[in-house]
Amino acid sequence: MRTGVASAAAVSAWRLPCRVKMVVFLEQLVNGLTVGAVYSLVALGYTMVYGVMRLINFAHGDFFMLGSYLGYTMLVTVLAQSSLPLWAMLCLATLISMGAISLLGVLVERMAYRPLRKSSRLTAVVSALGVSIFLQNAAMLIWGARYQAYPPWSVPEVNWAPGGVHVSLMQLLIMGISLALMVGLYMFVQRTTVGAAIRATAIDHDTARLMGIDVDQIIRIIFVIGPGLGAIAGVLLGLYYRQIHFTVGWSYGLKAFTAAILGGIGNIPGAMVGGMLLGILEMLGAGYISAAWKDVFVFLILILLLIFRPTGILGERVAEKV
Amino acid sequence: MKRSRSGLLLIAVALVMSLSFGYYVMAAKEPIRIGLQAPITGPWAYEGEMARNCVQIVADEVNKAGGLLGRPVEIVLGDDQGSPKQSALVAQRMVSDKVAAVVGTYGSSINDPASAIYERAELVNIAYGSTAEKLTEQGRKYFFRTCFRDDKQGAFFAAFAVDKLKAKRVAIIHDNTTFGKGLAEAARRPILEQKKAEIVFYDAITPGERDFTAILLNMGKQNPDVLYFTGYYSEAGLIIRQMRTLGIKATFVGGNAAVNDEFVKIAGLNMAAGALQTQEPLPTDLDYPQSKTFLAEYIRRHKEPPSSPWPVYAADAFKAIAAAIEGSGSTDSKVLMNYLRNSLKDYPGITGPISFDAIGDREGAIYLAYEVTADGKFVPLR
Numbered sequence: 001m002r003t004g005v006a007s008a009a010a011v012s013a014w015r016l017p018c019r020v021k022m023v024v025f026l027e028q029l030v031n032g033l034t035v036g037a038v039y040s041l042v043a044l045g046y047t048m049v050y051g052v053m054r055l056i057n058f059a060h061g062d063f064f065m066l067g068s069y070l071g072y073t074m075l076v077t078v079l080a081q082s083s084l085p086l087w088a089m090l091c092l093a094t095l096i097s098m099g100a101i102s103l104l105g106v107l108v109e110r111m112a113y114r115p116l117r118k119s120s121r122l123t124a125v126v127s128a129l130g131v132s133i134f135l136q137n138a139a140m141l142i143w144g145a146r147y148q149a150y151p152p153w154s155v156p157e158v159n160w161a162p163g164g165v166h167v168s169l170m171q172l173l174i175m176g177i178s179l180a181l182m183v184g185l186y187m188f189v190q191r192t193t194v195g196a197a198i199r200a201t202a203i204d205h206d207t208a209r210l211m212g213i214d215v216d217q218i219i220r221i222i223f224v225i226g227p228g229l230g231a232i233a234g235v236l237l238g239l240y241y242r243q244i245h246f247t248v249g250w251s252y253g254l255k256a257f258t259a260a261i262l263g264g265i266g267n268i269p270g271a272m273v274g275g276m277l278l279g280i281l282e283m284l285g286a287g288y289i290s291a292a293w294k295d296v297f298v299f300l301i302l303i304l305l306l307i308f309r310p311t312g313i314l315g316e317r318v319a320e321k322v
Numbered sequence: 323m324k325r326s327r328s329g330l331l332l333i334a335v336a337l338v339m340s341l342s343f344g345y346y347v348m349a350a351k352e353p354i355r356i357g358l359q360a361p362i363t364g365p366w367a368y369e370g371e372m373a374r375n376c377v378q379i380v381a382d383e384v385n386k387a388g389g390l391l392g393r394p395v396e397i398v399l400g401d402d403q404g405s406p407k408q409s410a411l412v413a414q415r416m417v418s419d420k421v422a423a424v425v426g427t428y429g430s431s432i433n434d435p436a437s438a439i440y441e442r443a444e445l446v447n448i449a450y451g452s453t454a455e456k457l458t459e460q461g462r463k464y465f466f467r468t469c470f471r472d473d474k475q476g477a478f479f480a481a482f483a484v485d486k487l488k489a490k491r492v493a494i495i496h497d498n499t500t501f502g503k504g505l506a507e508a509a510r511r512p513i514l515e516q517k518k519a520e521i522v523f524y525d526a527i528t529p530g531e532r533d534f535t536a537i538l539l540n541m542g543k544q545n546p547d548v549l550y551f552t553g554y555y556s557e558a559g560l561i562i563r564q565m566r567t568l569g570i571k572a573t574f575v576g577g578n579a580a581v582n583d584e585f586v587k588i589a590g591l592n593m594a595a596g597a598l599q600t601q602e603p604l605p606t607d608l609d610y611p612q613s614k615t616f617l618a619e620y621i622r623r624h625k626e627p628p629s630s631p632w633p634v635y636a637a638d639a640f641k642a643i644a645a646a647i648e649g650s651g652s653t654d655s656k657v658l659m660n661y662l663r664n665s666l667k668d669y670p671g672i673t674g675p676i677s678f679d680a681i682g683d684r685e686g687a688i689y690l691a692y693e694v695t696a697d698g699k700f701v702p703l704r
Contacts (some may be wrong), residue, residue, distance in 0.1 A: 024543055031535040071563070147556055152590035159567060166568050241532045243560055243588045251530065286536030292498060292526040294536070 023164045028287045029280065034240070036279020037178035041233035042256035043263070043271035044185065045226035051202045051266035053223050054121060058128040059232060061253020062135035063101050065246060067231025068238040069143055070097040073222060075154050087158065090239070098231045105227030114216075117218045133251070139246040150242045174236050177247055182272045189268060194221065202266070258302055264315020273313055282309060354389075354653055356381075356643055357416040359426025359436060359447075360636070364403035369428050372400065372633035373450065377425060379619050380637045380644075390647045402427055407436050411468060413439035422653040423447065423646075425639040428632060430454035437465045446646075446658045448639035450612050451632040455504065458681045464659055466682040468638040468671065470602070472501065474576060474591040474687035476508025482691055483548050484519045487573060493523035493546035495537065495561070497553030522546050534561050535568065541685045552577035559588025566593050575600065575691070586698050595696045598703065602631035603673070603690045607702045613672045631673075633656040638671040645669050687691040 042064050049057040074093040082089065112131050116124045158169035189195040200208040201218045209215050237252070238244050255278060263274025278298060285297035305312070358377050361370035375539060377397060385394050398421050400412035406501035409427065413436035416424050424440060426435050428451035440447040441462045449457070449467040458465065483489040492513055496506035513519055522544040522570070527534055538561065541549065549565070549572045551558050558580035563570070574597045576585070589597075605617055605628045616637065621627055642662065647653055650661040663682070668675040677685045692704040 024539055027539050028536055031533070031539075033532055147584060147588060148588045149559075149590075152592060155590075157567075157592075159569075161569060166565055191463060236534075242563065242590065243532065243556065245531075245556075248532075282533075283536045287540055289535070290525065291537035292528060293612060297529070 007260045020164075026165045028283045030165065030167055030171060031282030032280035033276060034174050034279070035282065036259075036319070037175050038240075038252070038275075039256050039259045039278050040182060040272045040275025041178050041229050041236075042252060043259040044182065044268065045265075046231045046257050046260040047265055047271040048222050048226050050260070051268075052198065052219060053113070053117075053124075054129065055113065055124050056257070057113075057226075058125065058253070059112075059131035059135060059227065059264050061249035061251075061256065062132050062139070063105060063227040063249075064230040064234045064237075064247030064252060064256075065244075066104065066135060067097045067101045067227075068244045068248065069139055069148070069234075069236030069246075070100055070231070071235035072146060072148060072150055072238055072244060076151055080151070086154070086237075090154070090235075094232055094235045097235055098228045101231035101234075102224040102228040105223040106249035109219060109223040114219075132253075136246055136249065143246065145246070148244050150238045150244070152242075155242060169241050174240060177232070177236065181232065182268075185225065185229070194218075198222070199280050206244055210222050258298070259315060261312055262302060262305060264312025267312070267314050270312055270314035277313075328334055351393045353394045354391070354647065354693065355396045355398050355419065355421045357398045357400060357421040357424035357426070358415065358636070358640075358642065359400045359402055359409070359412050359424055361404035361428050361432070362399070362401035364405060366404045366428055367629060369451065369632060370401070370404075371412075372628045372630070373425075373428065373636040375620065375624055376616075376628065376633040376637035377640045379616065379623070384644055390644055391651060395644070400426070402432055402436065404429060404432055406432055409433070409436040410439060411495070412436065416440070417443040417445060418693050423643045423655065423658055425450060425643065427452065430457060433457060436461060440464055444659075446643065446655050446662065448642060448662075450635035450639050458683045462682070464655065466639075466662055466678050467685075468635040468673070468676060469632065469686050472504050472684055472687070473508035475600055476505050476510075476691055477512050478687050478689040479509045479550055479575065479577075479593055480512035480516070482600065482689075483550070483575065484513065484516070486691070487575075489547040489573075490519050491522045491544065491546045491548075492519050493541050493544065493549045493572065494521065495523075495541070495549065495551050495553075496526050497529045497557060498526045499529065499553070499659065501579070502552045502554075506550070507551070509550055526668055527553065527561075529553060529557060531557070533564075535564050538565045538570060539562070539569055541565075542568055542572075546572045547575045548575055550575045550577070551580055554579045555582050556587040556588065557586045561596055563589045563593045578602065581692065581694060581700070583690070583698075584611050586694060591696075591698050594694050594698070598695045599692045599694075599700075600689050601692050603633050603688060603702065604631055607690060608634070608671070608673060610670065610674060612670055616646060616672045618688070625692070634672050638673050638676060641671055642666065642669060642676055 044062045046057060050053055071093045074096050079089045079093055108131055112127045113124060116127055156169050160167050189198055197213045198218055200213055201215055205215050259274035259278040260271050263270030264277055281298050281301060282294055286294040289297055360373040361367060361686050381395055381397050384390060389395060398419055400416055402409040402412045409432045423446035424447055425447060427436060430452040433449050433452040437447055441464050444464060446464050451469055452467060453469055453472050455471050455473055483492055494510055496502040504696060510521055513521055523541045523546060525537055527537060551561055560574050562574045576599040578601040581597055586594040617627055646658045646661045646666060649665060650657045662678055665679045672689045679685050692700045693703045695701055
C-alpha cells in the first residue's frame, strides 16, 4: 500500500473492478458535460463577437459574472418576498438577469467598442480589457469581496443514481437548457433573414452594407444575444455550485475563450463542440491523471491543437484579408 | 517669549510626572519590565488588542498578589503593526529597553525577524500565535512558544480519526498551499507509521476552482470513512456539497481554516451540519478552573470573551515568564532560558499545562474537534 499511496489518485481509477470503472467513467462524463455546457454557452458570446467584429471581447466573462450576481440578487430580494412557486422564481430571475445583461452588453458596445471600430484591433482589445476591469471592480464594490452563495432553498436538490451513476436535476437542467439554447441559436443564424444578415456581416462589413444591411443593428443584435446567453450561464452556474465571487468571470472567461479557440473561433457549432470537449477533457484529466495537473493537461491539448490545426476543430481555413 | 516657553516646559514635565506617578509608588522597588510585542495597529489590530487585554489581566493579577520577587511587574508594549520591518524595530527597542523577557508575537513571518534579534541579544521571547514549524527548527535557544505547531494539529487529527472516529480508511485532500500541504503531510505521517488505519486517497486541489467532482469521484470509489481537508473554507464548502451530492458518506473533517460561518453559507446548512473541524479550543471552551476565572475577568472588563484562541496564549506566555522569574529567583535571561527549558514542568496555564521541549515548542497538543450543529453553531465534540 505504501508505494501506492503517493500516487493514489493516478492509480486509483485504473485499479477498480470493471463495472465500477465504467460507472466512474460515466459519472466523470456527466460532470464533464455539465461543466462543458456552461463553457459552451459562454464561449458562444466570444465566438459571435469575434465572428462579426474580429474582436476578442475580454469583458464577456464579466457579463457572465454579473449575470450570476443579478440572478442571486433577484432571488434573495424581490423574489424571496413573493409567493411564486420555485420554478417560476428561477425562470423570472434568469429572464430578468438576461434582459439586464443584454442591455448592459448593448451599452458597452455603444460606449466602449463602437467609437473604436475604425481604429486598430489592438485598441479595441485594450478597451475590452478596460471594460472587464471596470465591471469586476464595480461588482466587488456593489456585492463585496466576500463569497456570496445562492440560498439553499433556491436550488432543487433532486438526485438520481441509475445503475450507480449519480446525476442531479441541476445537471440535466444545465445540459438540457444549454443544448436547447445552442440549437435555437444555430437555427436562428442559419434559417432566418436576420441570421443571414449576421452571416453576411461576418463575412464582410462593407459588402453587407452595400446589400442594404444595417451593420450597426446587426452588431447590436450580437451584443444582445451573447451577453444574454452569458447571463443564463451565470445563473445556472450559481445554482449549480451555489458559491459566486466577483473573480469568477475571469477564470470561466478564460476557459470559455479556450473552448472557442479549441472549436474554431468565429464558428458557432465550434464553440459548442469546443466547450463540451474542454469540459470532458478537464474531468478525465482530473479523474485519470491528477486533479492538481488538470489545467496543465487541458492547455497542453490546446497548444498541440494550435500547432497542428491552428484554426480549431471546426474552423475553416480563411484567406487572410488584405 | 522665553518665559512662556519655559512655562510650557514646566507644565509638560509636571504632566509627565503626574502620569507616571502611579508607577513611582510601586517602584519604591524597581519594577520588573516584561515586553509585549503585538500587532496593536494594522491588519491584525483586533488580535493585537485582545492580546494586550489578556496580558494586562494576568499582569494585574501578579501585581495584586505582591508582584514577582517582591517587585511589581510592568508591561512594555511594542506595536509591530503586523509588519516584519516594524517587528525588527520593536525588537531592537525591547533590547535597548532592557526588558527581562518578551511576549510575542502573532504572525509567523512577523515573528521571524524579531526572534532573530532577541536571539542575538540573548533575550527570552515567547510567541503566542506563530504556528509555522520552521520557527523552532532554526536552533534558536531563546525562542519559545505557547501556541502549538501546525504539525501537532496533523497528529491530533490522526489520533482523533483512528481512535475516536474509528476510521479504517482515511482520505486526505490539501490545496497545495504551504499551510495546507504541511498540515496534510503532518496528518498522513502518523497514520502511515501506526498502521492502524490506511490512507486510501491523498491528492491536491487547486484553490479558486469550483468543480471538484472528478477528484471526489476517485476518492469515493476508495470508500473512505473520513475525509480530512486541510485547505480553506471557500473550497471546503464546495467540496462537502459536491461529495454529498455524489453520494459519498465519509465524515468530513476540516483543518482549522476550513469550517466557519462562510463554510456553512456556501455548503448550505443541510450539507454542512455534522461537519467536523480540528482546531485550537476557543477561550470559551477551555475547561480548567484557571481558564474559567480568567474568562470571567475578561468578560467583566471587556463585555465579551476573546473571539479567537490566540490572545489567551499570550496570557500564558506572560504567566510562563512570571513563573520562571519567581521559580528561578532571577531576571537574568540566561537563567530564565534554562529554567523554562528544564525546570518548568506542567505549569497550570490558562490553555492547559505548559512545558517546553528541547527546541522551545510547547509539549503536548491541545486541540478540539468542533462540530457544526443542525442549527449552524460550532460546538466542541466531547
